[in-house]
Amino acid sequence: MNTRDLLIEIGxxxxxxxxxxRLSEAFGAGVTDGLKNADLTHGEVSLYAxxxxxxxxxxxxxxxxxxxxxxxxxxxxxxxxxxxxxxxKAAEGFARSCGVASVDDLDxxxxxxxxxxxxxxEKPGRATVELIPDMxxxxxxxxxxxKRMRWGALAAEFVRPVHWAVLLFGDQVIExxxxxxxxxxxxxxxxxxxxxxxxxxxxxxxxxxxxxxxxVVADFAIRREAVRAQxxxxxxxxxxxxxxxxxxxxxxxxxxxxxxxxxxxxEARFLDVPAEALISTxxxxxxxxxxxxANGKLMPHFVTVANIESRxxxxxxxxxxxxxxxxxxxxxxFWTQDRKRRLDSHIDELKNIIFQQKLGTLxxxxxxxxxxxxxxxxxxxxxxxxxxxxxxxxxxxLM
Numbered sequence: 001m002n003t004r005d006l007l008i009e010i011g012x013x014x015x016x017x018x019x020x021x022r023l024s025e026a027f028g029a030g031v032t033d034g035l036k037n038a039d040l041t042h043g044e045v046s047l048y049a050x051x052x053x054x055x056x057x058x059x060x061x062x063x064x065x066x067x068x069x070x071x072x073x074x075x076x077x078x079x080x081x082x083x084x085x086x087x088x089k090a091a092e093g094f095a096r097s098c099g100v101a102s103v104d105d106l107d108x109x110x111x112x113x114x115x116x117x118x119x120x121x122e123k124p125g126r127a128t129v130e131l132i133p134d135m136x137x138x139x140x141x142x143x144x145x146x147k148r149m150r151w152g153a154l155a156a157e158f159v160r161p162v163h164w165a166v167l168l169f170g171d172q173v174i175e176x177x178x179x180x181x182x183x184x185x186x187x188x189x190x191x192x193x194x195x196x197x198x199x200x201x202x203x204x205x206x207x208x209x210x211x212x213x214x215x216v217v218a219d220f221a222i223r224r225e226a227v228r229a230q231x232x233x234x235x236x237x238x239x240x241x242x243x244x245x246x247x248x249x250x251x252x253x254x255x256x257x258x259x260x261x262x263x264x265x266x267e268a269r270f271l272d273v274p275a276e277a278l279i280s281t282x283x284x285x286x287x288x289x290x291x292x293x294a295n296g297k298l299m300p301h302f303v304t305v306a307n308i309e310s311r312x313x314x315x316x317x318x319x320x321x322x323x324x325x326x327x328x329x330x331x332x333x334f335w336t337q338d339r340k341r342r343l344d345s346h347i348d349e350l351k352n353i354i355f356q357q358k359l360g361t362l363x364x365x366x367x368x369x370x371x372x373x374x375x376x377x378x379x380x381x382x383x384x385x386x387x388x389x390x391x392x393x394x395x396x397x398l399m
Contacts, residue, residue: 001041002063004170006128007203008136009048009055009187010179011164017051020254023143023159024049024220030139031056038131039065048207048218050257051307052191055218057203061169065125072098074106074117091117129169133176136167140179156180164188168203189214190257192308215309216257224253227305230261231289234303238263240291242303245283252287256307264288264321268300270328277331285327286320344389346396353398366395 008031015023028047035042035058043060072094074080080091080103087095087103095103098119109118140158151161156179167174167183176183186197187206193215200206210216217223228244235242253259270278275298282288288302302324310316350363359365370391377387 001066003042003060004063004172005203006042006058006061006132007055007166007168007200007206008058008132009053009164009166009206010140010162011053011166011188012158012160012162014051015054015160015254017251017254019144019159020049020051021220021250023145024054026143027054027139028056030142031058031135034135034139035061038135039125040128040131041066046207047220049220049254050216050218050223051255052188052257053216053218055166055206057206059204061128064127065131067125068123070119070121070123072119073109074098074119077108077115077117080117094119129172129174132167132169132174133178136178154180166200168200171202187214190216190308193258217259218257220253223256223259224249227253227256227259227261230259231303231305234261234263235289235291235301238291238299238301238303240293240299240301242289242291244289248283248287248289252305255287256305258307258309260306260309260313261303262306262313262317262320263301263303264317264324266300266302266321266324266328270332271298271300273328273332273335277335278328281327281331282324286324288320288324343393343396347392350395350398362395362398366392369394 010027024047028045032045041060041062042058044058046057046059048055048057074094075088075090080088080094082088091103091106094117095101095106098106098121100106100119103117107118107120109116143159145159148157148159149161150157156162158179162179162181164186165178165181165183166185166187167176167178168185173185174183185200187200187210189195189198189210194213198209198214200209207218210218217226228249231242231244278298279290282290282302286302286304288304291299291301291303293299302320304320306316308316347363347366350366351361353362354360355362355365370388373387373391374384376382377384
């Protein structure tokens with residue numbers, strides 16, 4: 001059977017970074033399941049995902065379903081006709097279920113167990129181009145999107161507004177409407193480096209075209225490793241080692257189409273603040289990778305990943321340094337304030353906060369937890385005093 005490659009691309013506004021990888025995998029699984037349910041044979045399936053696109057490339061997809069021979073055995077002839085030779089309700093029901101007008105249109109078959117009504121028909125396979133549009137819509141409908149949005153005056157709903165769609169089977173465009181846009185063969189490059197349309201001649205040219213002309217590394221896994229390599233290289237140039245947090249790496253990869261790692265610095269005085277607080281600020285708020293020295297101590301540097309190849313990287317670096325400074329200043333301020341008082345000095349203040357209307361204050365709750373902690377400590381042969389003290393201090397950081 002003849003085969004062709006199939007390319008499906010949904011072009012959107014920037015997708016949620018933390019959901020991108022999951023959406024891509026679910027979209028690929030939905031398309032693959034659709035092909036399986038349609039009995040369409042195919043080869044390798046490749047997934048592509050970037051902030052502005054979800055795409056699936058199916059290699060060697062059959063141009064049509066295989067023809068099928070449908071064979072069904074109905075009721076025995078003894079049950080299919082009455083004494084006068086008229087069809088029974090069982091025979092008529094079997095005929096209707098087979099889609100034939102009359103019992104006379106059914107065949108008879110002889111077996112070692114007797115004679116039976118029999119239905120046989122050849123069902124030609126449908127062309128793949130007829131099946132793909134609904135298959136894509138079903139895959140999109142099943143994506144794990146907690147909250148869908150609408151845009152403009154359109155009825156279409158998706159995680160983000162959709163601006164273009166590609167549906168290419170070999171060199172043939174499968175024209176249909178997907179999420180309120182008409183499918184074609186034109187994709188779009190990087191929002192800033194190559195914002196215009198790019199003509200896709202065939203599905204296999206998709207990823208190379210985006211990378212060479214569109215300034216987009218469409219393959220999530222390849223882009224992820226590029227980010228890792230650049231961040232590690234930048235950290236080494238600073239005389240240390242950039243620490244790669246895998247979840248942060250996934251998130252950063254989902255935020256860029258053309259990754260460019262840039263190193264920056266912050267004032268060494270901030271190192272007086274516990275490293276955990278600084279790292280949390282850099283990771284959670286700024287999506288920066290922190291840098292450590294040979295002894296594992298935090299250095300006054302960071303590595304960020306930009307989505308553009310700037311003509312003046314120094315401007316990008318200075319901008320990131322300027323943004324991180326107030327974040328670290330906040331961490332420094334709270335650390336300084338917290339050190340002015342002992343943690344246990346806040347215990348009496350717990351009396352001023354209601355835990356629950358019928359359960360008293362946070363002080364009352366801490367007292368109950370302390371009694372329970374002491375009981376458990378005694379049961380385990382642990383230090384009762386330490387357990388009770390831990391229970392009291394556990395609520396003090398709320399003040």
